Amino acid sequence: MNIYIYIIFITILFTIYVEYSAGGILFRPDSTGKNIFNIKSLLSYLIHPLHSKFLWNPSLLDINYIFVLGISLLLYHILISHV
Numbered sequence: 001m002n003i004y005i006y007i008i009f010i011t012i013l014f015t016i017y018v019e020y021s022a023g024g025i026l027f028r029p030d031s032t033g034k035n036i037f038n039i040k041s042l043l044s045y046l047i048h049p050l051h052s053k054f055l056w057n058p059s060l061l062d063i064n065y066i067f068v069l070g071i072s073l074l075l076y077h078i079l080i081s082h083v
Contacts, residue, residue, distance in 0.1 A: 001080055003073075010072045011065075015042060018063050 019026050025045050028038045046065040049055040055064040062068070 001054070005075055005082075006072075006080070007069070009011065010069060011046075014065055014068050018065075022063055 015026060026038060026042045027035045028041055030036045047062050049066040054060070056067075
């Protein structure tokens with residue numbers, strides 16, 4: 001499997017999981033109260049652990065994109081790239 005496809009796949013799965021688990025990241029209410037697709041909010045959330053320690057709390061690592069991506073890339077390297 002191509003690593004770029006793998007990263008996109010992990011990102012999509014993570015986005016679905018974090019929207020289910022934390023909520024209000026990708027679909028946010030606008031000024032009228034209608035839920036809208038907010039990609040800027042998602043991108044901001046994905047890079048948030050790079051400049052804040054909040055998501056590095058051990059109980060929040062499952063919704064920390066940098067941590068999840070790092071573990072996923074480690075697993076890719078161990079399991080897939082050596083096949």
